Amino acid sequence: MASVMPRSHGGDGAEDPPPPSGFGRGQHVEDLVPAKRTRGKAKNKGLRHAIALNKGRVSLPFDTEVTYLPIGIPNDWFTREVGRYMFGHFAFDKSSYNYVSDAEKNAMEVHLRRRFNFTEIEKHPKCRQLMDGLNAVYMKRYRSRKAKAKEEFLANGGETDVARARANIPKGMSEENWNKTVDYFLTKEHKDRSRANKSNRQKQLYANRGGSSTYSSFCFKKDKTRLEAFKNGHTLKDGRFASELEEQKYEELQAEFESQSEPNIEDEFGEGSSSQVNEVQVFEKVFGARRGHYIGMGRKPSLSRFAPPSCVGPHEKEQTPPALTLTEDFLDGLFENESFLERLSKFMNSKKASKNGNEDNMDEDQE
Structure with missing residues (x-):
């Protein structure tokens, strides 16, 4: 609330109107206007x-x-x-x-x-x-x-x-x-x-009513499970589910999580062990698989359009090596290179040995 000058004139408030009643603080008109969302x-x-x-x-x-x-x-x-x-x-x-x-x-x-x-x-x-x-x-x-x-x-x-x-x-x-x-x-x-x-x-059957945060972000902020995130995104302010279908799917998720988290058969030491529940499998079992999206969890990762291997920058395109052009000059240069000829000879020897079923054969054995 803004301050209003009292009745007495101190120079600053000489032109201000007096407070509504008595002395002290009053209220400007703009204070009565609801504050905008900030x-x-x-x-x-x-x-x-x-x-x-x-x-x-x-x-x-x-x-x-x-x-x-x-x-x-x-x-x-x-x-x-x-x-x-x-x-x-x-x-x-x-x-x-x-x-x-x-x-x-x-x-x-x-x-x-x-x-x-x-x-x-x-x-x-x-x-x-x-x-x-x-x-x-x-x-x-x-x-x-x-x-x-x-x-x-x-x-x-x-x-x-x-x-x-x-x-x-x-x-x-x-x-x-x-x-x-x-x-x-x-x-x-x-x-x-x-x-x-x-x-x-x-056509959407499961509208997320959890606000602007994603399911994953809600879990991170509130330290909640993905099951709790689903419930938060599909209930009204009074805690009721937005539809019978959403409540039914929540109960199916809950039952599936409980069944997968049950202890396994006792091991040789007589102790049971619980395997980690695969949350993605649970949600896809209840809702079915959908391209590009896990229903109730969020997007599926995809590297088809994006993500350079070098990760130098978000929009650095993946560099592919240029196609090799086998010109005569290029081939002549290879056959003049002793290192290349040596490697080629070893490669041919290995192929001959493999073909005859004896990888230990040497060049002179094949002649």
Whole structure:
């Protein structure tokens, strides 16, 4: 609440109105307006504070068991920073993040590397999977920021008043990028894709009601199991399941976990042992397998589109050796090389020995 000057004039408050009654503190009109949500600002402040405490870049923890996504509070800062950068520098005129230019991707990652410790990721034994997890974050944030831009477009006229929609540029986005985005929203490609996506969303049986955190991040933050994360994502505020189907699937998961965690038959020393439960197998047994996604757990790792082997940078493309051209000059050079001839002779001898069933035969034995 803001302070209001008392009745007496001390120079500063001579033009201020008197308090509503008596002396002391009053209330400005703006104090009566509900405060805007400041969740995003709190994340920004938290990131700045963490950088100051570390005296450098922030480390990102990952779920290295199932999804290979960043998790925890640092992930909240990371996804927020990715979204802010995209909204301020990207045009949402592509069907997905995959088609954003390499120059734009690299510029964003230069920005992120100043704040987050990518070096630790690049030195990690599972570097390729973690890099692919970062790419999954980029793709998801591109979709969510594009959805936000679409909301702005529809709220300001949409297709019925394109001129008004163009004139109302969202805060933080450049006019050039906004016009490119509007042009894309008007294309047949985008309209067809939007209808298909809407239809697919309506077919979903298990909507996650656990907020913006992933299942893995919830487990990490709250020190919960994946079964508890599923329950959190499928119950209402009063603790009831959102549907009978979700409650039934939870009970099936619970029963499957209990059956797999039962002690095995007693060993030779008369002691039972419990094998570690494979959580992925449990969820897939209850929900069935799905391409690219573990229902109730999150994404499946994929290295098909991304993850360079060297892990020098998130968008360094995998280097493949150039095709070998067997020119006459190249072959002549090989046969003039004594080392090559020696190795070739040994290779031919081994082939002859193998063919005759006697690997100890020497050259003179074969003549």
